[in-house]
Amino acid sequence: MKRIAMVGMPNTGKSTLFNRLTGAHAKVGNWPGLTVDLLSAKLIVGDQLVHLIDLPGIYDLNGYSEDEKVVTTFLAQNQVDLALLVLNASQIDRQIVLLGQLMRPGLPIVLVLNMVDEAAALGITIDAEGLAAKLGIPVCMLSAKYGQGVEQLQPAMRAALREAVGADAANGGRAKLDERQLEAAVKSSVLVPAQASHALTERIDRILLDPWLGLPIFFGVMFLLFELVFILGKPIQDAMAWAFAALRSGALEPALAGLPFALRGLLLDGVYNGLSTVASFVPIIVLFFLCMGIVEDAGYLSRAAFLMDALMARFGLDGRSFVMVLMGFGCNVPALMGTRVIRSRGLRLLTMLVIPLSLCSARMQVFVFFIAALFSAKAAPLVLFSLYVISILSAMLTSQLFKRRYVNNDPFVLEMPPYRFPTPRQVALRGWHEVRHFTRRATRFIVAGVVLVWLLTNFPLGAAAGGTQTWAGQVGTLLNPILSPLGIDPKLTIALIFGFVAKEIVIGSLAVIYGQEGAALTHTIAHQIDWIQAYSFMLFTLIYTPCLSTIATIVTEAKSRAFSLLAIAWPLGLAWIVSFVFYQAARQLAA
Template sequence: MSHCQSPIWSAPAGQATVAVLGMPNTGKSTFFSQLTGSHAHIGNWPGLTVDLLQADLDLEGRPAQLVDLPGIYDLRGHSEDEAVVRRFLESTPIDLVVVILNASQIDRQLRLALQVRQLGLPALLLLNMADEARRFGVVIDAEHLGAELGLPVLLVSAKYRRGLAQARQAMVRQLGGASGPAAPGVAAPPAAIPLLEPLLEAGEPELPGRMAALLAAAVSLPPQWRDRLTRRLDGLLLHPWLGLPLFFLAMALMFQVIYAIGVPLQEALGALLDAFGKGVLTPLLSGLPPFLKGFLLDGLYQGLGTVTAFLPVIFLFFLAMGVVEDSGYLSRAAYLMDAFMERLGLDGRSFVLALMGFGCNVPAILGTRVMRSSGLRLLSMLIIPFSLCSARLNVFLFMAAAFFPARQGGLVIFGLYLMSFAAAIVTALLFKGRFNSSEPLVLELPPYRFPTLRQMLNRAWAEVRHFWFWARRFIVFGVVAVWLLNNLPLGVAPASDASLSGQLGELLQPLLGPIGINPKLTVALVFGFIAKEIVLGGLAVIYGQADPAALGRAVAADVSWTQAVSFMLFTLLYTPCLSTVAVIRSESKRLGFTVFSVVWSFLLAWLVSFGFFQGASLLQQLGVLG
């Protein structure tokens, strides 16, 4: 049930607020990114418990703020995302709502547009994926439908940028241009809708009949869908026996390709940054006091440079994952895994969110809001931090290149991904009885679509920018702190046993020594709790090497391969970064659960690393392992 709220926020004078509203998988986010380009940013919206994607937009002289709302199925629904949209509508004066529906599924989605009309909001209806609808035999008379609804209706294809110019012009007309009145017949925007629920409830009985009349008057649906390609592919990729092996084979090949292409790019960029540091920065800073010079070169530049060198790999990773997600294959993976996940007390959505966690655990945990069951949400939050995020991927790519031949590197990375799944499975089996759920999974499988090259590149670039924007403050703090620990107190040898880092490493040896983590690796792990991005920059500072290849040789000379694997296992499983812990706290709203998740992940990481390191050491003593 919605709660009445008074308006608590309004756009700056002269700036219109335009909300983008639609169902999941309708191309809403694609439309938003195509319209705003690279100017979108995540912002905290007053009165809401979530951050929303928003961007400033100039509509022919009329400044507007475009806000991308969470995808929802029904304004009267019970999911957290649907509640967020209701709170937004109740508390925010809105000048225009851009409703985006999938044109090929208009018979199921028109209800949302009718609900917006019931609220009396000025609206524009965009029927996206119009090209796909034509391919399936769906014919829509947009002009007739618009006349019946009393609002502009346009057929667009955001993926190919078709109809976006017309959509922009329609937004201008609805808002009344730079200063003129709104288009004829468009109601003046309300201050907010404090009585949203009664309005929706009053119009509920009329919705089915209204939908049927509109579809009969303006839409022609085919007797049978014509998407033979999707049916043929699903016959193979959703095969009861072949589906899962094919999925994991595809993921293994993806990681092998990323490793094969990304590592040479990373090494080349690392060598370039190292040459710049030695050839340009070192002479430029030669006149500074030794302590300050060391801080800038050996601390700040080396740490940041090492992390920067891995950005090409991150770009390739997001590029590949974008193809998997946008093609519709990710939804198939959820379908394939649902029966297995149900035995763990989870469902296919939990599997998809775990895959999303490969990019970053934070948005994956935020995604648990689509689950209505508290038990399902909490158990999903417990397993998602085991997903091998992009920050940890940097560390593992570095370690794999330093300790294993090139042909084995991709398999090592894939093995760590399998280990992350194993940790999630063990956790779910152990705790499913504590977090019970009976919520059924309703999953829609979209047709297969291959994203355009422009889409793939823009998305990967946006993810890399977001990764760097999110991580850079932690990285700067981390590498500076590690350098200071290495070089204080004054007068001791850097990173020696007498330094603060050496003392910290020795202090924790009773805990981490049994799993093969030496004092130098310990310092990197300690700061990795703040953000896993710091681990690699911390190692660069500790070993005094900025070039990844030179750093790899320095680490390989200091630790054995068994220590390196134990370090990777511990980094994969131990306490998630501070941001993830904070999101778990805010989403679960339970301090006890947050503490439990941190303690459990640390304990599991220690047990797995202990078992591997001690077992491998024993086999080496017996001569079984080299």
């Protein structure tokens, strides 16, 4: 199958054009030797099926950044039959150099000048035919976002592919243009008014980037976004959980009643619970990327980077990291996926290391339960607040400790695109791609983890589920020398093992472990442990591995075993140290 690669600078609407051409059929794929996923799709051009690949946006084909290396490696290792070079029509004067770098014998190129609507609004006029003649390649002017002019692309690609088959010699013979020739070609066919600027953007920026109003507005926007994703997401998640439970009790349990205990448990408590865990993230991921898509496409994410940079640079992070860490307080999983907008690998990994320390809503449920059981109503808000403070402090400590290891080696020079109206289609496609990406990559991992925890907490056969006789109980006993200095007894250790799957099930697991529910469970726990133990347990729960889905996301997004191990081991170690210091100090003081 022939390959068409899309090349272009960041913010040229390359992905929008890709989506316009391929719709919802794109697949995220691994390519040998590359550290990032590439989006690709099959497309019919003329009478043949071709493979269209969206390469990451780059500034320079001979550049040093991760993405630039990815594109160079891709072009060197794969046969490419046609390149679509996508440039922002209003910035063609500075972007045209990429054409010179891309030109090579045997590679037909179609030049796409995108965002013609914006260029027209700026008063820029482009003589596409004249430019095509001077450059010796076809030029298509279009707006990928609104679809105007996209119809020229099919015949242009068809002709270019045909030419590639017919006359390789002619192609190879085409002169490679140098920078001066390219600039001369642009100068003679493109007319840019002396004062071309986005007036509306300028006016909006005067408010949104105001020295006094900028930050308060930013926090307001973040608050709204957070509420929108997580307050709106909660009832949908609850409905989903209800549907899964209903399907289980209404259909699956009766249907599987005849099976032996172990097999039934494996299918229902293992596989089915695993699948429902995966499903429970779907609404949050969709909502998150709908909102993020709007913020990003509208151009506000780069404004967030601008506003927060002074503070975040100190921690080796940037403003976009801040947005993702903040969203992590709702749920870590979409926040981790959202770090893909950060193109410097060092910066992205550091952000991914910090996000799991954000106190997410699932952990909050555990804390609310323990605080209600062991603290007075008056102390409760303070206790919860202290946990948020510790969450933020451990994030700051982590970034400080690791900022030298995961260095942001990209120069911090970012484009601030003009404000744009995101199109619903674009935003919806983004949500769809992300959900599919998550379910494809993480399902196996999550189901396997849930099955493993089920095995640990139910075997050997005959042991009471979740009891101290199970393998989990034995692990709890085995770990006792390590965890008892934190005040965490074997029963609580079993709850931590359950909590490895998801924090939502910790309370449920305590009911199984203590054999009681509701008020009776609260009462028993209040009698069996004191507030120091409870706080130590909460500290540990706050900092150690957030959940299986978070780990699955880290593993599939980072594509580095060493990093994934660190992302599990470091919070575990930090959790131990913090709980240990607190428990021992509190015991000394209380004695």
